[in-house]
Amino acid sequence: MHRTYSLRQSRAPTASQLQNPPPPPSSTKSGRLFGFGGVGHALRKNAAGTFGPDLAKKLTQLVKMEKNVMRSLEQVAKERMDVAQQLSIWGEHGDEDVSDVTDKLGVLLYEIGELEDQYVDRYDQYRVTIKSIRNIEASVQPSRDRKQKIADQIAHLKYKEPNSPKIVVLEQELVRAEAESLVAEAQLSNITREKIKAAYAYQFDALREHCEKVAIIAGYGKHLLELIDDTPVTPGETRPAYDGYEASKAIIQDCEESLTSWVTSNAAVSSKLSTRSRTLSQRRRNGIKTRTEGGHDLSAQDAPINDRDSWVPAHQHKDRYEDDDGDLDASSDDDLEEEEARRSVLDSEGGLGGETRGRPHEQMAA
Structure with missing residues (x-):
């Protein structure tokens, strides 16, 4: 060459x-x-x-x-x-x-x-x-085999010797093997x-x-x-010099x-996705990205309740409606009775299938 x-x-x-x-x-x-x-x-x-x-x-x-x-x-x-x-x-x-x-x-x-x-x-x-x-x-593979072997031993003992103390030991080993x-x-x-x-x-x-x-x-x-x-040539004809x-x-x-x-x-050749393929692929990638980043952040959807005078934990309700002498506030007591009556009517008449729906009654302090 x-x-x-x-x-x-x-x-x-x-x-x-x-x-x-x-x-x-x-x-x-x-x-x-x-x-x-x-x-x-x-x-x-x-x-x-x-x-x-x-x-x-x-x-x-x-x-x-x-x-x-x-x-x-x-x-x-x-x-x-x-x-x-x-x-x-x-x-x-x-x-x-x-x-x-x-x-x-x-x-x-x-x-x-x-x-x-x-x-x-x-x-x-x-x-x-x-x-x-x-x-x-x-x-x-060895960890799978070990787990399966222990499970087989436990099943054998439970069939042959249901009261064998080895069962408890093997069950503990099985827990460790499953973790591994x-x-x-x-x-x-x-x-x-x-x-x-x-x-x-x-x-x-x-x-x-x-x-x-x-x-x-x-x-x-x-x-x-x-x-x-x-180019075809006739017999006896010579081609031009190369x-x-x-x-x-x-x-x-x-x-x-x-x-x-x-x-x-x-590269001259490129693979172009159709609109449908591109959309579906992007949706899949976005889903993976969302899971990688820890899921959706919902912390900003609801503003925190900073007014402690309008909301208290349930276990503090009793203290909330007691005055300094330990007597319940009258107006609060009326509100509670009204709420109790409303609930009993809903329950007795079948209401919404026995379910309590709607916004809970707000407790108003005097």
């Missing part, structure tokens, strides 16, 4: 890599026991759910299946680069325009293979984050939500960058194809510049 204008000549970090530093190489790129074959895929998938705690089996299988996906992506990247080299080798002995364009196309296809290899590294970030949820699930399990379950719930959002954010960000860059390369590849003169070397060089350089300067904020 003519590597003079290859995108792989430039090893300086791209704008995207400066904004979001690349992760370490994927853990699947080394330590292969079964290679790329389908045998290794099948063994990993089928054996994943056989061992380990019951709570973590399903996620363990998902993690192993994702490992198969990553191995497949690695194979695709490797074969893509091999294909790019072979394309350049094939076109080397063709006409000048075909030779030049196929060589440059090989450069672009090789770059796609490199991008796919980088995508595997970022995909591994997602997989490792999912594995952390699996590890938490595995750590919660409650804490573990809460931690699992919190961490699961945190990690699932982080994991798929890694995957979708990596997928978006990969697809955008592949689309950029595809666009410049179409420009390269325009340099090939596909003069597109500088143009193909410029296209490769433009492609390299576009890939180098790409950042997420400049």
Whole structure:
């Protein structure tokens, strides 16, 4: 291949890599026991759910299946680069325009293979984050098992020896085990939500960058194809001399510049929600925000009662209506009798279904 204008000549970090530093190489790129074959895929998938705690089996299988996906992506990247080299080798002995364009196309296809290899590294970030949820699930399983074991022992004793003193001891242990399990379950719930959002954010960000860059390369590849003169010629007619070397060089350089300067904020494709989706999503986010901030603040709805002369606690009513000699105030006594009469009428006539409704009678002091 003519590597003079290859995108792989430039090893300086791209704008995207400066904004979001690349992760370490994927853990699947080394330590292969079964290679790329389908045998290794099948063994990993089928054996994943056989061992380990019951709570973590399903996620363990998902993690192993994702490992198969990553191995497949690695194979695709490797074969893509091999294909790019072979394309350049094939076109080397063709006409000048075909030779030049196929060589440059090989450069672009090789770059796609490199991008796919980088995508595997970022995909591994997602997989490792999912594995952390699996590890938490595995750590919660013992507390569940202990609680269940104690409950089974209590049920067995109550059936065999209802008066056994061990029942009280086991019930106390069960209370402690339930408390420990409650804490573990809460931690699992919190961490699961945190990690699932982080994991798929890694995957979708990596997928978006990969697809955008592949689309950029595809666009410049179409420009390269325009340099090939596909006008039919008659037998014996010669084609004009090819003069597109500088143009193909410029296209490769433009492609390299576009890939180098790409950042997420400049992505060409954006997902736009409909009005209904946006409204429903915003309502959900507002609900989460409200719960996070401690619920609705109702303290300002009712003004505090600062006039202590017009309101007193119920247990102080007797003192309120007694004068210095201990006799009830006459006017207050009349008010109380009137209220008693009103209540008895409502109760006797069925009133509002036997319920007392309306504002309580205000007690007026003389």
